[in-house]
Amino acid sequence: MQETPKLSLNAVRVFECAARLGGMLAAAEELGVTPGAVSHQIRALEERIGVSLFRRRNNSIALTDAGRQFQRDVTPALAMIERAAGALYRDRDAVVIRASVSLAVRWLIPALERFKAGAAEARIRLETTHYARVELGGRADIAISYLRRGEDGPGALLFKDVCRPMLAPALLERSRYVRRGDIGRVPALSATAGDWDWRLWAEQAGLGFDALKFSHVFDTDDAAIHAATAGLGMVLATSFMTAKEIAAGSLVHLPDAPAVATGELRLLSAGRASRLARQLADWLREEARRAA
Known part of the structure; x- marks a missing residue:
């Protein structure tokens, strides 16, 4: 049985480039080598497989039928190798x-x-x-x-998601809230399905959920925190999510309101x-x- 010739992957890549660009000079420019190096690689490849891939005329080249078939076969294979190498690079x-x-x-x-x-x-x-x-x-x-x-x-x-009610200082002042029993004086902001977090907080705080009065509903915690900063109500939030607002004084903790681990x-x-x-x-x- 005749042994299949082992090919240089670099030579195949040089061939594909010359075939795609239609010339040795153009391939040399893309690959960053000399036209002589391109010609040498392609001749070595032709000798290895025993088939002419290009017809050479003066300073021009054209693919042979075998060359066109070889280009069709190797182009997707080279693209697959490039993708595989790219995946490894991404992983690194x-x-x-x-x-x-x-x-x-x-x-x-x-x-x-x-x-x-x-x-x-x-x-x-x-x-x-x-x-x-x-x-x-x-x-x-x-x-x-x-x-x-x-x-x-x-x-x-x-x-640990340890939450407590937070609100803008101006809202706290005008609400006349003093202690936990005044919770209904401050509108609450909703940001979870069924207000499960407020329900858990109210239970742990010893309050009935019905004591809370909701004003606005938001689909993200971030939006609710922005709304609280604007004075629209109190948000149930954790310190690491509101550190910037607490430090700036745009949000304060609701007095006499405990911190509760919600998740x-x-x-x-x-x-x-x-x-x-x-x-x-x-x-x-x-x-x-x-x-x-």
């Missing part, structure tokens, strides 16, 4: 993170900026969702998922995570520890 220098919109805007994006300051080569892709419970999948390396109090799920603890954020890491993804996951855990 890029990280894909999934998180809820509010967490991304409120904590994750500022944290990633600080991470990039010490890892300039990192290329981070952030995928956001309106759902609090986030799953790994596809090409995600890291996911940050929310579990309500009492729920079970995968991942390592990142934050927790978990960090999920893919089993195939790259060195950079593992480094980022460790860094996020340390950031969370400092912010808690």
Whole structure:
């Protein structure tokens, strides 16, 4: 049985370039080599497979029938190799993170900026969702998922979601709120399905849920926090999501209102995570520890 010749991948790549561009000079310019090097690679390839791939006339070349067939066969194969190499490069220098919109805007994006300051080569892709419970999948390396109090799920603890009512100082003043029993004087802002978080808070605070008076409904925590800052009502939020507003004095804690653990954020890491993804996951855990 005749042995199939072993071909130089570089020679095949040079051939594809010359065939696509229609000339040795153009191929040399794209590949960053001399026209003589291109011609040498193609002649070596022709000798190896025993077939003429080009017809040469003075300073021009044209594909033979065999050359056209070879081009049709090798072009998709070379593209597949390029994609495979690109995937490996992405795995080394890029990280894909999934998180809820509010967490991304409120904590994750500022944290990633600080991470990039010490890892300039990192290329981070952030995928956001309106759902609090986030799953790994596809090409995600890291996911940050929310579990309500009492729920079970995968991942390592990142934050305890300890929430308390917060509102603008001006709203607190004009509401004439003094103590917990005055809760109905301050409009509450809704940002969860069925207000499950407010129901849990009211139970732990020793209040009936009916004591709360709701004014506006929002589809993200971030929007509700902005509304609270504007004086539209009080939001049930955690300190790491409102640190900037608390520091600036645009939000204050409602007096005599306890902090209640409503859930927790978990960090999920893919089993195939790259060195950079593992480094980022460790860094996020340390950031969370400092912010808690």
